[in-house]
Amino acid sequence: MWCRFQAADTYICKKYCVAESLLTLRHELHSLAELSGREKRTSAKLIKKLEALHPDALYENLGGYGVMAVFDSGFPGPQVLFRADMDALSIAENNTVIAYRSKKPGISHRCGHDGHAAILIGLAGYIASNRPQSGKFLLLFQPAEETGEGAVSVLNDPAYASFNPDYVFAMHNLPGYPENSVIVRNGTFAAASRGMIIKLRGKISHASSPEFALSPVGAMARLMSDLPRLSGVANMHTFSNLVLLTVVYGNIGTPAFGSTPGDAVLMVTLRAYLDSDMDLLTAKAREMVEQVATTSGLTSEISFTEEFPATTNHPEAVEILRHTTEKLSLQLFETGLPFRWSEDFAHFTLRSKGALFGLGAGINHAPLHDQEYDFPDEILETGVKLWQGLYHTFAFGDDAPVQ
Secondary structure: OOOEOOOOOOOOHHHHHHHHHHOOOOOOOOHOOOOOOOHHHHHHHHHHHHHHOOOOOOEEOOOEEEEEEEEEEEOOEEEEEEEEEOOOOOOOOOOOOOOOOOOOOOEEOOHHHHHHHHHHHHHHHHHOOOOOHHHHHEEEEOOOOOOHHHHHHHHHHHHHHHOOOOEEEEEEEEEEEOOOEEOOOEEEOEEEEEEEEEEEOOOOOOOEEEEEEEEOOHHHHHHHHHHHHHHHHHHHHHHOOOOOEEEEEEOOOOOOOOEEEOOEEEEEEEOOOOOOHHHHHHHHHHHHHHHHHOOOOOOEEEEEEEEOOOOEOHHHHHHHHHHHHHHHOOOOOEEOOOOOOOOOOOHOOOOOOEEEEEEEEOOOOOOOOOOOOOOHHHHHHHHHHHHHHEEEHHHOOOOOOOO
């Protein structure tokens, strides 16, 4: 049960109450661990928690299994969205000791979305006891972040059409930084990425008569060698900032010694700090594939998946975040370069002034997506305080007390 506040004018919640309630929820969400687009039980758990807090509106099945609680002051003011993700990964949990380990074999929360969702529930409980004096606040629990499909699905959901946030914020825990520190950056915070699937088609023959085949072997070898060079040193002046092309998968023919292969599949990941560079890298990769295929007498088919734009932070949103961090006396890191990983929160920052920022998970903490990773419970309280601080800025004015 959510605790009561000691005094209406101090907005202080008893530490043990926040820690125990959110810790329990985080562990429950961890054990549920559902893949992108399948977050049915996770969604139901969050809905039950939110219903008890009596938001002014509660949306279910938003863009899939998304959930959004709305707290509306009824008075003019900014519309602000706070987002947490909720999906897990296809990674087996290596830790068999913890009591709250995933109940789904091969599926686990190896990116900390269970912690992000618990933290946002913490903000919901806080708002329920500190209703806004102005503006409207949207608390979105977004599905399918890992595949890059969730944000777009939410934004395209007819139920979301009436909302147009002035500001959007999202936090992500970051191993490699001190616990409870805050990591910010103006401009690109996380890179754009795109999965490119290349299919080559030729003609099969008996392995004893390879001259009658149109084998994709030579074309595959050339593409596997030459495609990564598009992002190499020789082409660095072609782009405005960092780009990266990584071969991630390849398959030729079938495991049959009697057949010369006629088909092949190659998968590569494209990354760029700027969306304009992503478009240029994609065009050059496409041109190379088509040229190599034609030269080899093959046909080619190209498709894309898991497309993430660059997450671009707005200076005004970042400055509000910096100010909140200073008021809370938290350690602040200004990252020099964007992160190479991607986040579909980018789709929100394309429409609104926004900021994606990091919450330090510990210098020596296991990396994201690692089998040994588990969200550090020690940062739950700081995560809630950060959300509270941002909420106060918009709901009560910048000089409201934050502790």
